[in-house]
Structure formats: C-alpha cells, structure tokens
Amino acid sequence: MSTTNIKEVAQRARVSVGTVSNVLNRPEIVSPATRKRVFDAIRELGFVRNEVARHLRVGRSRTVGLIVLDVANPFFADVAQGADALADEHDTMVVLCNSAADPARELRHLDQLEQQRVMGILITPVDASSPRLAELAARGTPVVLVDSAATGLQCSVAVDDRLGGHIAGVHLIERGHRKILFVGGPRSIKQVGDRHLGIMSAVSEARDTEPGGGVEPGGGPGGGVELVAWFMPALSVTHGRIAGERVAALPVEERPTAAFCANDLLALGFLQAMAAHGLRVPHDMAIVGYDDIDFAAAATVPLSSVGQPRELLGRTAIDLLLEEVAEPELHRHRQVIFQPDLVVRQSSDLHRSPP
C-alpha cells in the first residue's frame, strides 16, 4: 500500500500535520519557505493524498455515479461522454455503472454508490417509480433521472419519446405505409412504452383524418392504418435480428411494409435479418430506428432514425446535479425536456430505393 501519510510528510518537512494540510488545501496562507519544504518532502516521499480519509472528514465526495441501461449501446456512451466532459470542468469524476436493464443489478449499483456517499447519482432507471430512488433523495443523495421524466420528486432530463414515436409514425404513414410493425424492447422500459404510444397516436390521427384511403401509392386497399407491436426481451442487435426473422417468415400478405424499432440496435439487427432473407430495404420493408447513433448512418442501408441530443442529455444532467448540490436549500427540482428530430435516410425513403 501507498503507506506514506501526511504525518510522515510533516516530520520530514519539520512542520506539523496542520501545516501540511494547509499546503495541500490553502497554499496561499503558508509562507513560501515552509511551503517549499513541504512540497519537497511530498515529492521525495512520493506522497499521494488519501482521498478516502479526506472524504470521511469533509463529508462530501467529488464523484458522481451514472447508471445506464446498457454501456455497449453507443447512445449511452455518448450520454456518458457529455456528462464526463462537464463534470471534468468541475473537477468531478463520473463513474459509469451498467444495470443491463436488470433491476437487481441496478439496485446493487445504487447500494454501492450510496454506501460510497457519492455526490449524486444520474440514472436511466429500469423503473423510474421505484421507491428506492425516492429513499435515496430523502437520505441525502441527490438523484437526476436521465432520459426519463420525473414527477417533481427529483430533477430529470429527457427527450420527448412520445413525440419521437409520433414523428416516426407520421413519416411512415406519409410514405404510404398502411401496415406498420413496432419493434419494442421490454415493456418495463418507459422509453419503449412512450415511443409506442407516440406511434399509436400518429396512427389514430391518420385514421381520423383520412378514413377513406392513403395519400400516396402503397396504401392498403382499405385505407386504414394498421399497427402491430412486438415487445422483445432486450433492446439489442440480436433481438432485432430475431424480430426480423420472424417478420421475414410471415406470408407476404400478412407482412407489414414498415418497421419502427424502439432503438437503433434493434433496427440494425432487423436490417441484417432483412438482408439475410433477401428482403429489400426500403422497397419490401422500410425501417426507422431511434437514437441516431453514429452507426445508423453507416448501416447496410443507411438507417432513418429519430435523433436525440445525446451528449447534451449528459451535460444537462450533470448541470442539474451540480446545481442541486451547490444550493440544496434553494434548489427547485426541474424537468428538462428536449425535442427529438427525425433524420430520414435511405432505409425509409422509397424515392431513393432501387426500382
């Protein structure tokens, strides 16, 4: 162990421990000569300040926990990067934890972070209404919900997922699709539900305004728009592929002509399955993903996707947290909501598709 402590430094520099502490924390109040002796001793002994002891004494940590649903999802990597960047400017460390959308893992991480008395926790919860989150806040660890709206008990940053789903739905309907598949993840994930609600609302609006038929070729004979939803067990490339294979196996007349996937990983897997089964995208099957991760643009067929300000989500979350920590009394919880925007690429754009 790095066993050199402040006491040894004090001895070698022939000063008291109080002075060493002052050099470390408020060097300007120490006389230059003494300061130099202490710095020399520190260097000679290779002293490294024990942050654990410091933290115990001052009671406040410079560490923030960030719990995400899936570290391997570039969406969260970008959120983390945004958070990290801003935290860094405030000399604060972000520790990234992966819940893998598993409530038990999430709970373990929450326990660990609370036990470590972190400054606060940013979390994309598996279940935002879990009493655990309220307890944390009540016991003094501020929590900011990320990519998930809070209800006033804590701060949150999110993107309007219903709007995102709606935009995607409107887009596909405008392109003439009359039988649409929604490929979701676990129902327990709020984002999945909201995106589903969003496309549902787009579909029902379409039914209301144009009861008789479609505006463009490709509409079904009866005119009404049909929406089917599948909820896969995970928001992963693998489960997207599984969904795609299931779709490909359907008889043509039952098969939807477009799929809206709850995230880009699902969409990429779905796309792979289409290619594997000889279905052309977007001609036989249009696809719209969600998150607009960098890989979406680089897919087999460049993927249309509902984009979110990923890094900004992370930055804003840190910002809210620092604000709360700085003035716990004055602080009013806020819910920041960003707008998603659809990036149309080839996977849903019939005009650019091969004949």
Added chain:
Amino acid sequence: MSTTNIKEVAQRARVSVGTVSNVLNRPEIVSPATRKRVFDAIRELGFVRNEVARHLRVGRSRTVGLIVLDVANPFFADVAQGADALADEHDTMVVLCNSAADPARELRHLDQLEQQRVMGILITPVDASSPRLAELAARGTPVVLVDSAATGLQCSVAVDDRLGGHIAGVHLIERGHRKILFVGGPRSIKQVGDRHLGIMSAVSEARDTEPGGGVEPGGGPGGGVELVAWFMPALSVTHGRIAGERVAALPVEERPTAAFCANDLLALGFLQAMAAHGLRVPHDMAIVGYDDIDFAAAATVPLSSVGQPRELLGRTAIDLLLEEVAEPELHRHRQVIFQPDLVVRQSSDLHRSPP
C-alpha cells in the same frame, strides 16, 4: 446527508457499536436475539453503512478502475462488460474512465484513482512505458495493462496485434491486391503501430516469395506489393471518413485497391466515404477493419475484420488483478496473449462482389 451512523443504530438497538459492527460483518457470532434487534434498528433508521469510513479503517477498497481509450468504441464497451461481469462475481465494482487517448486526461484519472486507493487499475494506456504506471505499482496499486503487452513490471492481457495485422495483410495480398493502404490512428498508440508492423511484415514476405508477379488477377503489372500508411489523428468514424475522402480524390491509377483500417470505426467511416463517392466495395476498394465489433457485420457492406476476444480480455484482466491482490507476495506478473482471427465478409471478398 444520510447522517445515521452505527452509533445511533447501537443506541436504538441498546447494544454497543462493536456489536453493530459484528452484525454487519460477522453476523454468525452474534446471538439471534441481539442480531434481530440490530437489524430492526437498521431498518427503522434507514441506516446505510458508510463505505468510506470502512475503507479507511480496513485499508482495502472493493473498487477497480478501468481506463480506456474511448468509451464510445464498442470494443471497449465489450471489454468493460467482461471485466464487470467477473468483478461482480467477486463483489467488486468496476469504475469506467475515459482517457480519450489524451495523456493529460489519463494522468488525471490515474491520480484520482490512486488517491481513492482503489484496489487496482486496469488500463489501456496511451503510452505503456509511462513511468507513472511503474510508480503506481511501486506505491502499492496493482496495475494490469489491457490490450497492450507489458514487459514484466506488471501483468497484461493483450491480443497479438502484429499477428492480426499480418493476417489482414496476407488476406488482402491473396485476394490479389498489390497496392494497399493502411489507415492508422495516432502513432503514439501502440496498437496502431503493431498492426502496421504486422501488415508490413506480410507485405515484405510477399515480396520475398513471389518477386515476379501476383498469384491472382488484379496484381499490379510489376508484381511487387506496395503499402502506403496514413496516420489519422483519431481512431474514429469521422477520421475514417476523412481518409476515405482523401483516397477517393486520388486519380485512379494512384489509388490503392484495398484498405486495412486500424479499427472498425475508421473502417466504417472509410466505407461511408466510398459509398458517398460512388466507389464500390469491394470491387473498387476492398476494406478490412479491426476488432470485429457487432456493427461491423451490420455495415453498408458487411465488413471483414480482425476479431479479438473482447469480453475475455476484460475478464482475464480482472482475474489477474484479483490474483495479485489476493497474494501480493507469491504473485508473479504474467503476460497473457490471445490470438486474433480474421472474419472475412463481403467488404474484402471479391468473389461475392457485384460484377
């Protein structure tokens, strides 16, 4: 702050602090009746053990730092996932830090982790020979190099990058390419250099064994294999695209017929640029990437790539670290090296390409 401490619990349960500590750490030595009283008090007060104080006293943390070059690169996400999984089994927490290939950021993270007295550090260093790493180990924080071979001063897990580069080179040469471009990242990154050396060795072997001409159509008129190397400032999709654009701008006769990219992000960007400039892959330009991330298979043209056992790297690193921590005396540093393997997909496979 969560201000309830062991003393309050002791008061409420009408026992001493020692007994509460025993309940927490060695419940079996406490009589069932007392144990229950203590557990009740803990529950009623919402007591959460202060890991900071515990750590200060026992001197050993249950946290491991993992510093990677780029959190947004799925390769590292997978390594992290592997590490996390094994650490979890040993009731240990992995905190993920991003150096973004910046030595200053790396240093800051190393400082922070050492100050926090973590159990150990897994790192993919920007510069493996940095004296800082040796200092850390000397002062008692074990270090395991990840994806980078050590020289006996510490443990390491790596994949043979020269072999990987060699395999990729041999593959491209066999496919008849006689003018090959190596797209690297910063020269300072060891992996980039090794992969370059690998393909260089493949090229020079090809020159030696077949000085007069190629084995397959497509060889240059003079027969020799030519290798050009570009070193981009980052291993990112963006810089891959920039490299691709630069290549596309070359006159056909000067343009290489194949590119070996130092990682898949570069390769995906490069691929996008080809598509944007109407160059067909693999017909006009074959591409081989590195890492075989999940997105490689889902690219515009499925990407050939040199695969690495990503999660195994992470697991093994944790394994080595835990071994060292468990028996610091007996421990002998080990260098574990895995073999890469080439996954051939459409991007480098002329036989499946369009006429």
Added chain:
DNA sequence: TGATCTTTTTGAATCGACTCAAGACACCGA
C-alpha cells in the same frame, strides 16, 4: 525596549466503522 498588531504554525478533536483484549454472562458439574 516594550506594546500591539499581523502573519504563521501548531496539535488535539473529529469524521464513522472496525478490531480485539477484556469483561459479562450463562450453564454445568462437583
């Protein structure tokens, strides 16, 4: 030179949990 004010330095108390030698207690047989 002594009084007064300012700048530095000191060191014991503190944060919260853990350790362990020592004490309290229960039970048994004589």
Added chain:
DNA sequence: TCGGTGTCTTGAGTCGATTCAAAAAGATCA
C-alpha cells in the same frame, strides 16, 4: 456455592486528513 468453560458483548484506540482555537513568531511603531 464455587470454579470452570464457552458464548456474547463491550468500548477505547485506530485509520488519515481536516479544522480551528490558541500559541508562537514576526513586523511595526512610539
């Protein structure tokens, strides 16, 4: 009733850095 044997419980001391009232050292001026 007493000593012996195990089983539980106790609480002062400890980990390392910070704090802050108080002491010491230095500076200034009459």
